[in-house]
Amino acid sequence: MAPSKKASSSLARPSQKSKPQAAPPPNWPAFKPLVPTCDLSLSPVVPSQIVVVRKFWTAALCRDYVAFLKGLPLTTTPGKPKKGEALRVNDRFQVLDEAFANRLWIETGLRELICGRDGEEGEEEDEGEMSKEQRRELWGGDVVGLNPSIRIYRYTQGQFFDCHYDESNVLTLATKPTPTPAKTTWTLLLYLTSPATGCQGGETVFYPDDLPGKKSVVDKEIVVSLETGMLLLHKHGNDCMLHEGREVLSGEKWVIRTDLCVRR
Numbered sequence: 001m002a003p004s005k006k007a008s009s010s011l012a013r014p015s016q017k018s019k020p021q022a023a024p025p026p027n028w029p030a031f032k033p034l035v036p037t038c039d040l041s042l043s044p045v046v047p048s049q050i051v052v053v054r055k056f057w058t059a060a061l062c063r064d065y066v067a068f069l070k071g072l073p074l075t076t077t078p079g080k081p082k083k084g085e086a087l088r089v090n091d092r093f094q095v096l097d098e099a100f101a102n103r104l105w106i107e108t109g110l111r112e113l114i115c116g117r118d119g120e121e122g123e124e125e126d127e128g129e130m131s132k133e134q135r136r137e138l139w140g141g142d143v144v145g146l147n148p149s150i151r152i153y154r155y156t157q158g159q160f161f162d163c164h165y166d167e168s169n170v171l172t173l174a175t176k177p178t179p180t181p182a183k184t185t186w187t188l189l190l191y192l193t194s195p196a197t198g199c200q201g202g203e204t205v206f207y208p209d210d211l212p213g214k215k216s217v218v219d220k221e222i223v224v225s226l227e228t229g230m231l232l233l234h235k236h237g238n239d240c241m242l243h244e245g246r247e248v249l250s251g252e253k254w255v256i257r258t259d260l261c262v263r264r
C-alpha cells in the first residue's frame with residue numbers, strides 16, 4: 001500500500017542539503033555500559049536492503065544518552081518543507097562531529113560488525129561470516145567510517161517523518177595523514193527509546209516502490225518497530241526504499257542518525 005496520508009509527495013527527499021547548524025560539538029557521555037562486541041550480530045530484515053542490530057546499545061546507555069540529549073538545543077522543524085523535500089515534523093539537533101562519529105564507529109564495536117574482525121580473512125567460511133567481497137557488495141564499497149554529520153531526532157506525540165528516500169552524499173573524511181574521499185551508502189538509525197520506555201508508535205516503515213520503472217524489492221510494507229538500543233541500517237541513494245517514521249502516539253521517540261561511508 002502506498003501511503004498517502006500527510007504525504008506532500010512520496011518522491012520527496014529529506015533535507016540533506018540544508019546547512020548543519022554551526023553548533024559546537026557537545027560533550028557526549030562515554031559509551032558505557034556496552035555489550036561485548038562478540039555478542040552483537042547483524043540480522044537481515046530485507047536481504048541487501050535493511051539490517052538491524054538488536055541491543056546494540058544497552059538500555060542503561062540509551063537512558064543516559066536521552067537524559068543528556070534533552071539538554072541540547074533542539075529545534076522544531078518548520079511544518080512546511082521546501083519544494084521536493086519530505087515533510088518532517090520533529091525536533092532536531094545537527095552537528096558536524098568527526099570525533100564522535102569515529103568513537104561511535106570504533107568504540108561500540110560497529111566497525112568490527114560491519115567490516116569483520118581484523119586478520120581473520122579466510123576464516124569466515126567456518127563461522128558463517130561474510131567474505132570481504134560479500135561485505136563490499138553489501139555495503140556498496142569499503143566502509144571507512146560514519147558520516148560526521150550527526151543528527152539527533154526527538155519525536156513527541158503527533159510528530160512523524162513523512163515518506164521519502166534518503167540520498168547518498170559525497171564527502172571527505174578528515175583522516176590523517178591524508179583525507180579520505182568518501183560517499184554515504186546506508187542510513188544508520190539508533191533507537192534510544194521504545195514501548196519499554198513509554199513510546200508508542202514511531203515505527204520506521206518501508207514500502208514497495210511507487211516510482212515508475214523501478215522494481216520493488218518487497219511487495220508489502222515492512223514495519224520496523226522501535227526497540228531500545230536497536231540499530232537500523234538501510235541502503236540509501238539509488239537503491240533506497242521508500243520509507244517513513246510513523247507518527248508517535250505517546251511518549252518520546254529519540255534517535256541518533258548518521259550514515260555509513262565508503263571510499264570513493
Ligand SMILES: O=C(O)CCC(=O)C(=O)O
Nearest residue numbers: 014161203204244245257
Ligand atoms: O525516524 C525514523 O524512523 C526515520 C528517519 C529517517 O527516515 C531519516 O532520518 O531519513
Ligand SMILES: [Fe+2]
Nearest residue numbers: 014165166243
Ligand atoms: Fe530517511
